[in-house]
Amino acid sequence: MPGEQRVRVEGGPFAWYADLPRAVGGGNCAPSPTLYLLGGLAAGAVAFIRDVLAPQCDVRLHDVTAVARCEEDLRGLAGVAGAEPRLAGMSLDIRLDSPDPEPRLETLRQAWLDRCPVYLALREPVAVTVTWS
Template sequence: MDSETINRTVEAWETDPEKARSTPTVTARSENGQAIIAAGPFTWRADLPEPLGGTNQAPSPTALLLGALAGCAVVFVRDTLGPQLGIPIDSVSATVRCDADARGLLGLDGAVPDLRGLDLQVAVATPAGEDGISEIARVWQQRCPIYLALNNPTEVAVRFHAGTDA
């Protein structure tokens, strides 16, 4: 994106905030031992490692979650924040890691299934230097929905029911 596109979007959404609201929806179904995940026209797969009963033929849900965070860092910085803040971006890359103990997924004593110690590293190549990078980091942490969902308590309503469709 460029700053003109961002500015037109800001103007349109300030005039009519309803145009900016949405309800992103993702579905998943089981097929051949994997989850087939869909969002609009896009589909991808998720699987588990063999020790957890999967076939290890697609990224794990953990990898997809971490990928959402790293991906949001890259595209949001490059396509939205750089142009909006007037900071030229030459390139962006991100790596995210966490601590996980798969024993927790099997209910083994002394292990928890949740992810801990998420660590996101973002490299931004810009002629704006450290001041520009600091500004991008500050604004990104205020606005990135993936980061905010992971970093702030987010209630998830969960309902299991009998049937074939969720």
């Protein structure tokens, strides 16, 4: 839409919006791509553990939560000389509330480390093909 700064993103039957912070010229009208990246990591952890791994590993869950964080220097995004545009210090804190014994929880944890696609893509980056048209 004219004057609209946020970007509409579509994937399958879903649509959502993204924007950049005002400090780098965005309108701050929607989550940033960095926030979506962190949200994808955290949400992927919770959904994958709750919906796939807990049933497969026979782990009972009262709750599972995840918080993803990183450091970001917006000066790098803005092109300020000497500032780093890459994200740094990425971390993920996953908390499991389960009555099950530690060996069963460790099996679930290892399965997540071995099979979570978002985590694996960040831990061992895959090649990205970029096409300009």
